[in-house]
Amino acid sequence: MSVKRMDNVLLVVDDLEVTKAFFLELGLTLEGEATVEGPEVGRLIGLNDVRATIAMMRTPDGQGIELDKFHTPDAVRLGPVDAPVNALRYRRVMFAVDQIDALIARMVAHGAELIGEMQYGDTYRLAYIRGPEGIIVGLAEQLG
Structure with a gap:
């Protein structure tokens, strides 16, 4: 078996509403929004006491961008918001x-x-x- 396709990309954000508006303005659509929480979610992602709101955005051809706003535990910022394009991480x-x-x-x-x-x-x-x-x-x- 090998990879069949890319399903989505996850972006952890602090201001979910502003980020959704940005991607809507780009031309993506909001497919759905939900709150996820509980021990099963925590086990999946390796965190305790997880509660997050997720918004799934779709491109016109069906590709997904998932936006996650963590309520608990708090999200951790690793570096400046305006880090340059060559900063180590997904850019x-x-x-x-x-x-x-x-x-x-x-x-x-x-x-x-x-x-x-x-x-x-x-x-x-x-x-x-x-x-x-x-x-x-x-x-x-x-x-x-």
């Missing part, structure tokens, strides 16, 4: 997009920070933006 998620300029403008108006942008030959335009919780999102628009 970004990238989405294929259309109309990258309009999307960047909309996201900046929504509070995102444009980190940088470039064109990769005649195949892609790329941009990195930083959203709430320091989340870095890559945007890639295929050219031609």
Whole structure:
């Protein structure tokens, strides 16, 4: 057996509402939201007395991003929110997009920070933006 597909990516966040709004503005949809708690959850993730709210976001093609807000135990921040892209840890998620300029403008108006942008030959335009919780999102628009 081998990996069949990626199911989702988990992002632990402090402000669930602001982060959901950010991903909704990007074009994801909220599939559902629930509170999880209890000893079975704790055994699964290796923590005691777990209580968390999870929100499952979906891209138009069905890929998932799970946002978790821990109520107990408190989440632990490992470094600054605005850590650079080369900081050790998962640093970004990238989405294929259309109309990258309009999307960047909309996201900046929504509070995102444009980190940088470039064109990769005649195949892609790329941009990195930083959203709430320091989340870095890559945007890639295929050219031609």
